[in-house]
Amino acid sequence: MTPSVAAAHGPLLTVRGLARTIGLRKLFAIDTLVIPRAAAIVMTGMNGAGKTTLLRMLAGLEAAPGAVAQWTDANGTHSAPLTPLPPALRRRIAYLHQHPYLFRTSVRENIAYGLRARGLPPHEIDCRVGEALGWAGVSHLQDTAPEYLSGGEIQRVALARAKVLEPELLLLDEPTSSLDGHAREQVIALVGDLAAEGRTVVMICHDRELINLPGVVRWKLGDGVLDTHHP
Numbered sequence: 001m002t003p004s005v006a007a008a009h010g011p012l013l014t015v016r017g018l019a020r021t022i023g024l025r026k027l028f029a030i031d032t033l034v035i036p037r038a039a040a041i042v043m044t045g046m047n048g049a050g051k052t053t054l055l056r057m058l059a060g061l062e063a064a065p066g067a068v069a070q071w072t073d074a075n076g077t078h079s080a081p082l083t084p085l086p087p088a089l090r091r092r093i094a095y096l097h098q099h100p101y102l103f104r105t106s107v108r109e110n111i112a113y114g115l116r117a118r119g120l121p122p123h124e125i126d127c128r129v130g131e132a133l134g135w136a137g138v139s140h141l142q143d144t145a146p147e148y149l150s151g152g153e154i155q156r157v158a159l160a161r162a163k164v165l166e167p168e169l170l171l172l173d174e175p176t177s178s179l180d181g182h183a184r185e186q187v188i189a190l191v192g193d194l195a196a197e198g199r200t201v202v203m204i205c206h207d208r209e210l211i212n213l214p215g216v217v218r219w220k221l222g223d224g225v226l227d228t229h230h231p
């Protein structure tokens with residue numbers, strides 16, 4: 001299933017007043033952040049610029065005092081404080097940590113977890129998890145405990161675990177930074193897939209190949225400012 005087209009007009013999400021100060025240091029202050037629909041966005045910036053902090057705020061994992069989110073769905077346009085993350089947004093946003101944490105069960109259970117939490121019927125969970133395992137190329141690992149997975153396999157399972165929930169916005173923190181060779185290529189292909197499905201993917205990344213994905217939009221965070229038209 002591709003993301004809802006019921007409200008396919010305007011941006012996916014607009015956030016106003018997104019700012020972070022640490023002690024006396026202003027990390028960033030973003031007046032208006034517009035996240036478009038169906039876009040692949042790469043965010044770059046120096047170490048310590050605040051990229052991870054920014055993504056975590058958008059995911060509701062870090063407080064964003066004063067920030068206001070606005071979005072449109074089939075029921076109209078809504079506006080609410082970004083913190084705590086409104087439930088309607090929580091269902092639409094997935095965040096992937098740079099080093100994803102997997103529960104110490106099996107690969108299959110990790111992917112099924114979010115669907116169970118949503119109360120889906122078991123046969124539908126089985127079906128969706130089977131598809132996601134196949135998509136990520138990890139069907140052969142479905143009964144494996146996560147501690148036996150390689151870094152690339154962990155990233156693919158984490159991507160499958162996010163995709164299975166059909167998010168409209170995926171926030172990826174350096175998805176390929178700890179990978180090389182074939183593992184990196186596989187993750188790049190999955191990220192490309194997610195964007196091609198019409199989801200919005202915002203990824204922090206220095207990987208040339210991801211930055212050069214077709215149609216990528218570039219954001220650069222530096223000196224407290226987010227440049228969303230970075231060439």
Ligand SMILES: Nc1ncnc2c1ncn2[C@@H]1O[C@H](COP(=O)(O)OP(=O)(O)OP(=O)(O)O)[C@@H](O)[C@H]1O
Pocket residue numbers: 022027045046047048049050051052053054
């Ligand atoms: N809870 C916190 N308390 C104090 N300082 C923090 C906290 N969270 C982040 N910082 C600081 O904020 C700055 C931005 O951190 P962040 O992890 O967002 O940067 P980044 O752009 O993702 O960097 P990198 O490229 O190294 O991953 C860093 O200087 C970091 O030490």
Ligand SMILES: [Mg+2]
Pocket residue numbers: 051052053
């Ligand atoms: Mg970071």
